[in-house]
Amino acid sequence: MAMAVVRSSLLRTALRRKPPTAAPPRRNFASAGHHSDEHETAKWEKITYLGIATCTVLSIYNLSKGHPHHEEPPLDSYLTGFRTRLLNLFPSLATAASLEEEYVYKKIVETHA
């Protein structure tokens, strides 16, 4: 009995113990294992500035040389354009399409009446 009390009190003490407060190990970059964060910060800052300088030069070159002017893209929407092309290819569909449109329109009017 005494043994059980001791065991139970030990268990309670263990459960009530505060979680470990020691700081967990720091997470580092795999590629930066041998260098300090200060060194890596300075390195990546330089790489960024180099990238920005390269992109600025490329942008100036690209924008200054002009660009080709293509034919104006069609103004119609995707579905209208698709429909027009389909009807041009198959003129017999035009009658069927207009009949279907009329039917759908009638249905809508009936539903909302």
Add this chain to the structure above:
Amino acid sequence: MIESQRHSYHLVDPSPWPISGSLGALATTVGGVMYMHPFQGGATLLSLGLIFLLYTMFVWWRDVLRESTLEGHHTKVVQLGPRYGSIPFIVSEVMFLFAFFRASSHSSLAPTVEIGGIWPPKGIGVLDPREIPFLNTPILLSSGAAVTWAHHAILAGKEKRAVYALVATVSLALVFTGFQGMEYYQAPFTISDSIYGSTFFLATGFHGFHVIIGTLFLIICGIRQYLGHLTKEHHVGFEAAAWYWHFVDVVRLFPFVSIYWWGGI
């Protein structure tokens, strides 16, 4: 962490945001269907649903920031959750975009007779890959370098440098989006111009959409860094944004090589 708590886990309080987000999503989908069919009030319901959804996102994330940054509920073990969650999320995004790149390469490797048996299809004038498409690639890669600079600055405890680095990242991202918009405006083909136009705008458009999402994510991180929310020990939100941003800038190489370069010559 609260002193009386005997474990490292965060037991969240009851929150109204899951149900409000669900109702917002329901209103958005029903409103969207109504809007696309001739039903009255569709646009109103869709707008209300979207506003409700955006509001829920704002307040829910506000609560998460309060719990993690101000109340200290996000212990090391709690931080593992969003960290592990980010990985399959980004993998699924990679797969999503690869489906569109594959659609383009599938059509280009065996062009059908309907498009003249050639790639780019007969009658399609394509963009020069050496111009804006090439320029946009180092812009996005440089922004990837800038986000790494920000990460190291946070780890080194250099708060101001981290803010500058995030400003550089976001600026490059905005320049990328601007050039992409210019490219779309000048494109000599539309989304309805054959399988080339469809796959081109779907793949590059979804990539551009991810760039915009990543830019918003980084802007939030920049504001939080400026406010002193991110510390060298605790910056999971930033890490998720940095991973997302590296995914976006590495993925850019694939449309550049397969769609602009290989598909445009």
